[in-house]
Amino acid sequence: MKETSTAVADVADAPEWTGLLKQMLLIRRFEEATEREFRKGGKVGGYLHVYIGQEAIASGIISALRPDDIVFCGYRDHAQALSLGSDPNAVMAELFGKAAGLSKGKGGSMHLFDSEHGLYGGYGIVGGHLTLATGAAYALRYQQTDRVALCYFGDGAMNIGSFHEALNMAGLWGHQGMCPVVFIIENNGYAMGTALERHSALTDLSARVRAYDIPTEKVDGQDIFAVRGVADRVIRQVRETGRPYCIEAVTYRFSGHGAADILQPYRPKEEVEKHRQRDPILILRNRLAELSGLTDEEVKSMDDWATDVAAKAVKFAEESPAPEPEELFTDVVAEHGPRPVRESEHE
Amino acid sequence: MSEKSYRDAIRDAMIEEMDRDPNVLIMGEDIGVYEGTFRITAGMLKKYGPKRVIDTPIAEAGMAGTAVGMAMLGLRPIVEMMTMNFAIVAADQILNHAAKVRYFSGGQVDVPMVIRGPQGAGVQLSAQHSQSFESFYAHFPGIHVVAPGTPADAKGLLKTAIRGKDPVIFLESAALYGMKGEVPDDPDFTVPFGKSRVVREGGDVTIVSYSRMLQLSLTVAAKLAKDEGIECEVIDLRTLRPLDLEPVYASVAKTHRAVVVQEQWKPFGAAAEIAASITEAMFDELDAPVARVTGEDVPMPYARNLELLATPHEPEIERAVRKVMYRKQ
Numbered sequence: 001m002k003e004t005s006t007a008v009a010d011v012a013d014a015p016e017w018t019g020l021l022k023q024m025l026l027i028r029r030f031e032e033a034t035e036r037e038f039r040k041g042g043k044v045g046g047y048l049h050v051y052i053g054q055e056a057i058a059s060g061i062i063s064a065l066r067p068d069d070i071v072f073c074g075y076r077d078h079a080q081a082l083s084l085g086s087d088p089n090a091v092m093a094e095l096f097g098k099a100a101g102l103s104k105g106k107g108g109s110m111h112l113f114d115s116e117h118g119l120y121g122g123y124g125i126v127g128g129h130l131t132l133a134t135g136a137a138y139a140l141r142y143q144q145t146d147r148v149a150l151c152y153f154g155d156g157a158m159n160i161g162s163f164h165e166a167l168n169m170a171g172l173w174g175h176q177g178m179c180p181v182v183f184i185i186e187n188n189g190y191a192m193g194t195a196l197e198r199h200s201a202l203t204d205l206s207a208r209v210r211a212y213d214i215p216t217e218k219v220d221g222q223d224i225f226a227v228r229g230v231a232d233r234v235i236r237q238v239r240e241t242g243r244p245y246c247i248e249a250v251t252y253r254f255s256g257h258g259a260a261d262i263l264q265p266y267r268p269k270e271e272v273e274k275h276r277q278r279d280p281i282l283i284l285r286n287r288l289a290e291l292s293g294l295t296d297e298e299v300k301s302m303d304d305w306a307t308d309v310a311a312k313a314v315k316f317a318e319e320s321p322a323p324e325p326e327e328l329f330t331d332v333v334a335e336h337g338p339r340p341v342r343e344s345e346h347e
Numbered sequence: 348m349s350e351k352s353y354r355d356a357i358r359d360a361m362i363e364e365m366d367r368d369p370n371v372l373i374m375g376e377d378i379g380v381y382e383g384t385f386r387i388t389a390g391m392l393k394k395y396g397p398k399r400v401i402d403t404p405i406a407e408a409g410m411a412g413t414a415v416g417m418a419m420l421g422l423r424p425i426v427e428m429m430t431m432n433f434a435i436v437a438a439d440q441i442l443n444h445a446a447k448v449r450y451f452s453g454g455q456v457d458v459p460m461v462i463r464g465p466q467g468a469g470v471q472l473s474a475q476h477s478q479s480f481e482s483f484y485a486h487f488p489g490i491h492v493v494a495p496g497t498p499a500d501a502k503g504l505l506k507t508a509i510r511g512k513d514p515v516i517f518l519e520s521a522a523l524y525g526m527k528g529e530v531p532d533d534p535d536f537t538v539p540f541g542k543s544r545v546v547r548e549g550g551d552v553t554i555v556s557y558s559r560m561l562q563l564s565l566t567v568a569a570k571l572a573k574d575e576g577i578e579c580e581v582i583d584l585r586t587l588r589p590l591d592l593e594p595v596y597a598s599v600a601k602t603h604r605a606v607v608v609q610e611q612w613k614p615f616g617a618a619a620e621i622a623a624s625i626t627e628a629m630f631d632e633l634d635a636p637v638a639r640v641t642g643e644d645v646p647m648p649y650a651r652n653l654e655l656l657a658t659p660h661e662p663e664i665e666r667a668v669r670k671v672m673y674r675k676q
Contacts, residue, residue, distance in 0.1 A: 102453070104454075107453065115452070123444070130412075132413070132416035132419065135413030135417040135420075136416035139420035162408050162412060168404055169413060330454065331453055332449070332489055333489060333513045334449075335512070335513070
């Protein structure tokens with residue numbers, strides 16, 4: 001069991017790293033745009049949880065997947081969708097509650113879903129989706145494929161019953177080679193506003209996972225070289241063995257828990273500032289400058305592209321039509337769906 | 348046709364569907380090696396092997412949640428809850444996940460899964476093991492709720508549940524497991540959801556019920572016809588969601604009186620929903636307020652005499668029928 005991995009990914013493949021930098025810039029600019037639109041009021045409703053600061057974990061692990069692999073995650077899910085290749089316009093349209101959204105505007109920010117690209121859902125009940133990912137992984141093996149499932153969750157998800165029930169069953173099914181799931185702890189140090197040492201009796205989170213006979217590896221979640229290196233190895237192993245594995249990615253959320261979390265009384269400003277120095281985008285960009293001579297101009301051109309894609313997504317979402325009223329009643333169940341209550345009242 | 352018990356009808360349905368479709372599997376606590384608390388799954392582990400008959404830890408949320416994930420990927424899991432009382436532990440997985448994922452994904456996935464198990468009172472299992480959950484689940488859109496009252500319906504409805512595309516809560520009456528009845532042998536015999544059935548015809552009073560209370564209602568209808576010349580029309584709802592009240596309305600148009608019978612507690616129960624619906628739809632046809640026969644509003648006691656007092660029996664149904672006919676008790 002490795003405690004902490006150091007950067008081990010093959011850095012020779014410069015074009016792929018550049019592509020990941022571009023993707024992380026897109027996530028960053030996209031998330032900033034969603035926050036701006038949320039604060040304008042009336043555009044993005046409900047809750048909005050952005051991924052700023054954690055980009056290397058979505059990009060680094062998802063880039064190691066095969067196109068037929070699948071991903072489950074919590075409600076901080078925009079980055080996973082974008083990393084999987086979901087159309088930024090459709091993601092933004094979902095946030096705006098429009099018919100062109102990934103889920104026809106019926107899920108919103110917390111429930112991004114794009115089965116075509118392998119995204120099997122963002123889920124809004126903390127830790128509730130771990131059982132789904134475990135069962136999905138069983139199904140992948142039952143169907144005699146070598147596909148794998150990723151399951152993202154935060155440190156805050158590790159105290160709910162579903163976490164323990166899912167990991168125990170995954171551990172058991174793994175003994176039969178029937179559970180190819182990679183659990184990913186996005187350990188950003190806070191369960192919403194409750195710090196790790198205040199919410200987890202044992203702060204060594206990987207140790208808690210190992211209690212279910214699931215091997216773990218802890219990695220610096222700000223360094224995409226390290227993340228990708230671990231991901232390549234772990235995903236290959238899980239695909240071969242059908243046994244679950246857990247990556248604990250240590251990270252930090254630069255923005256509030258949700259877009260409405262502005263005061264953040266639970267953490268000092270100095271702490272946030274300190275962590276901002278370890279910006280995953282900056283780390284990747286500096287390494288690429290060092291290794292392959294990436295220039296500031298090249299970075300700026302990528303950044304301009306990302307800003308433009310985000311702006312176009314906002315414009316697309318704004319101009320898209322709202323769902324038709326009839327959509328209220330579709331997708332409830334496959335058959336025997338509901339009749340409009342109001343209509344039946346006035347027959 | 349063969350004479351089968353309610354228990355064997357459920358078992359036959361599962362075996363036939365597992366033979367028919369390799370994507371059907373069953374999971375639950377002590378269903379394999381132990382052969383099932385109620386022996387419904389006896390022999391199935393041997394027949395289908397541990398990948399299709401999965402003994403789980405005592406972890407209802409884990410069972411229900413993993414079933415949701417399996418179903419989203421195209422399997423058809425059946426989850427046996429040792430009793431439906433334990434399924435409350437999995438309420439988040441059933442109601443927040445199974446029932447919602449089709450909707451919030453905009454219809455990107457089917458969730459074909461069945462959660463089945465016994466419920467109801469009658470054998471001194473006291474407060475935590477004797478509850479009925481039909482109105483609890485039927486409140487939520489996104490799932491189907493089934494409560495069969497005969498062996499044939501148990502088989503036909505379970506087969507429909509397993510072949511469907513949605514999560515189904517399949518509520519078995521523990522007290523009916525030993526009940527026998529004629530069951531069709533045709534492996535493609537199914538009973539559709541949302542089709543209530545007139546089980547006994549009559550022109551005086553409409554009795555609406557389901558599950559075990561159907562059998563009590565039929566007993567009362569036979570007795571009242573013989574002793575007092577009152578002809579009750581008895582309707583079995585079979586599924587609470589979807590709920591088919593058209594035969595109820597047609598019957599009330601004829602009888603102008605209705606009694607709804609349920610085992611569970613009265614407040615906010617299935618009978619309240621049905622009585623309100625009858626009143627909304629058939630107000631001008633009614634000659635008496637719709638009567639409800641229900642359990643008493645208490646946790647289930649252990650002592651046999653108290654348990655009998657807490658659950659509805661034939662005399663209460665008889666009294667309700669006389670009441671809506673303004674007859675002397």
